[in-house]
Amino acid sequence: MILAKQNLAPLLESMANGRDVFVPAVVDGVAKFARYGEGVEPAFDLVNTTMPPKDLLFPQTQKMYHYDVDANGSYHIYEYDESCEQVVFGIRPCDMRSIVCLDEVFLTKGFVDEFYANAREKLLCVSIGCAQAAETCFCESMGIDPQLAPNADIMLQDCGDAFNVIAQTEKGEAEVARWESYLEQGEAQPVACDQSLKVSMDGVVDKLEGMYDHPIWENLSIKCLNCGTCTYVCPTCHCFDISQENRRKDGVRFRCWDSCMFSEYTAMAGGHNPRPEKLERVRNRFMHKLNFFERRYGMSLCVGCGRCVEKCPVALDITRLIDEIGATNA
């Protein structure tokens, strides 16, 4: 089936009727996934948003429960479930792969994060394949086809003036059945997406096994500012902190994004900090992306979106690091 691009706007209008549909858009100067509606102009020509879509499943700040103490001194806890039916429309294949990583973290190994699970169940993912790459994109090197997102409910392959529409899950098939009046029969040729930035992951995971004390980390960490930008823009980073606001007899417990690049992240109550210096924190971030996650879940925690490459204020570039690791004799 084919969706002509001129039918995108009426299709979105119909989808947003009674549901929250999030589209790539520039809001207050920031490219992110924003709720489609008045004042939000979809920007499907953006190669990638600055802010990743992870907050649809793992909000930057999320209430977990509130509590109060009644006149008898008894405590009461009230849980929150603020999840609702959501659609992310126009998510790129690299960001869809990042959801596979987050699914592993929040839903597997014998532990299910209920907040994430509730939001994930109610999220419909419509991915748009890439017809062009930014100069910082390297998803192909990380094993991703920029025109395919196998875990999306619906895949829209960019064919120039139209999209090939491919329903990939039961949820996707049910949704596409509702799109009938916007679709035509047929199949077009997807536009090839040329990526100039390439890295080789050959041997990198294994080499890192023997590189924990390698001088590469010191050289790399010298210029890092520990600003945390790379972790906030990364679609797969998922560190969080849990805190509370107390107001005498009631309060709210919430979680919010944190960053392993901050020294306080690993500071313990007794004063010990296992990652006191930049070197340990920078090493941990890149080892987690390229080795630890691979060992635990069998996949890289970097999807090659290029956001950290573009946004790091001191040009600390994961692609150059991958090249350097590949060139070592470790």
Ligand code: SF4
């Ligand atoms: S964005 Fe760059 S400078 Fe900031 S914490 Fe990350 S690597 Fe360090």
Ligand code: SF4
């Ligand atoms: S590490 Fe950088 S390039 Fe890799 S997924 Fe995160 S932001 Fe994207």
